Amino acid sequence: MRRSASRLPWTLIVFLAMASVPWIGSRYDAFLAGQITIDALFAVSLNLLLGTTGLVSFGHVAYFGVGAYVYGILMKAYGVPFVFAFPAAGLGAALFAAISGYFCVRLIKLYFAMLTLAFSQIVWAIAYKWNAVTGGDQGLPEIPYPDLGWMSAIPGCGDLSTGARFYLLTLVLVAVALAILHRIVRSPFGRMLTTIRDNPERAAFIGLNVRAYQLAAFIVAGGFAGLAGALYGIFSRGVFADYVFWAKSAEVIIMAILGGMDYFWGPPVGAAALVWLNQQVTDYTQYWPFVLGSLLLILLFVFPGGLVGGVVAGVSRLQRIIAGRDA
């Protein structure tokens, strides 16, 4: 049973379901789907540190924010087209991750976490105060959509609004980014990161330069977070200092843990669950943080491996029951 279930091309099914939203869903559904898609990339980029390398970063939003601002500034001040500004956002965030990471990986555990938080607060302060470049508390409003006229040539896309077209572009770019991250996690490099997560002392004595690997993971994670940030800036039609506030770092950690940080697809599931819950709960009550806190508490006690961990455990228990009946 498990074999036939695991052979289903789940990623393709989810991708097609997400891609159909502009046609079958409302505008609001498309908005939620866009939010989930971008958060999924952001959460997976964080999980390269959290779940794969065992580094708890409290400041991952800094790289998301740097990506958003690099894109916003290039677009608004210099009119750089999307094809160049989008990769530049990733590179800018990766470069900043290289500089801040150089210092962060010199510390361990809680000290590492505190330093990442410190760097993200520095980015926030710059975003908030450097009016001339970042727009200060006004931010960079009215980030235009990239030119998506060419999508009219694709059958079925002719009638779609620019917003819906940008959602589809986002979906494709995030899918490609996730495919690359998936490959990195499964590579020998990814395997080395998991040994560092499990046991850094031992990892050093199988011949690994632990800090160099941690820094490399930090740079890759920062770069992909920057890409997510750039997409988010366009998606929300503006880049604001709020994006870099530390609370968003906490939110993305919650996504990863809620979905299950031991699984590649855990953080996207967590992102979807959090966005959906947020929307459902705020319809009924303004005490959203209270409800979220309670839900998290229950989930973490019932499913210590997150939602995906819970499903995996449930499926294997079901298998044992079926196998027991057969025997």
Next chain:
Amino acid sequence: MLEVRELHKSFAGFVAVGGVSLDVADRQIVAVIGPNGAGKTTFFNLITGHLRPDSGRVIFAGRDITGAPPHRICRMGMGRSFQRTNIFAKLTVFENIQAALLAHHGRGRNFWSRSEDFYRVETEELLVSIGLQDEARTVAGTLSYGNQKQLELGIALTSDPRLLLLDEPTAGMSATETHDALRLLERIAGERGLTLLFTEHDMEVVFAIAEKIAVLHQGRLLAQGTPGEMRADPEVRRVYLGATT
């Protein structure tokens, strides 16, 4: 093979290792013994680069490795096992060995191929050699203590070391496990022509396999020599052996 010259290390005024010199010849099996707190683990950490000595020299295979980082020393052909078991708990037994082989062959920079395709045959062979082939798919953290120690030895062997440092290789093992572990160690050391340097508190183990014994006491080398000489040494008997034999 290994020359240690006048090694010193103190922590906030406390002298953990105070001027220890030791020679280990090629293919020799050398035990470092001493009561708890004698500085055995610190001494190992100074050799393998996990700690920097305050003064003194460590020369390995003719090269001065004093103060070099652990990953570099490991690559020169020194393997190590740790006192607390040091495996990759969330990976399977197979993945533990495979990962160590990837690291040893410098494949860690490859971020585009599938890691599971590498060194399958070599991993399988090494698992057979350490007797863990039946546990290949087991998650390492769930293995029995003795098996974890076996796996740790396997990880240490992936770098094809010439010198293997073992910190209390039989600590916490039952009598049968200890016996099996010694058999395994002797066989592997023989097959691969390894030089062994190990710490141990179990005197039976020490006298069973060591060719040379160095006695540490309060950070200083009290005596060194063959097992027979150490047994006869009145000073050694007084501080250490007296209680156990």
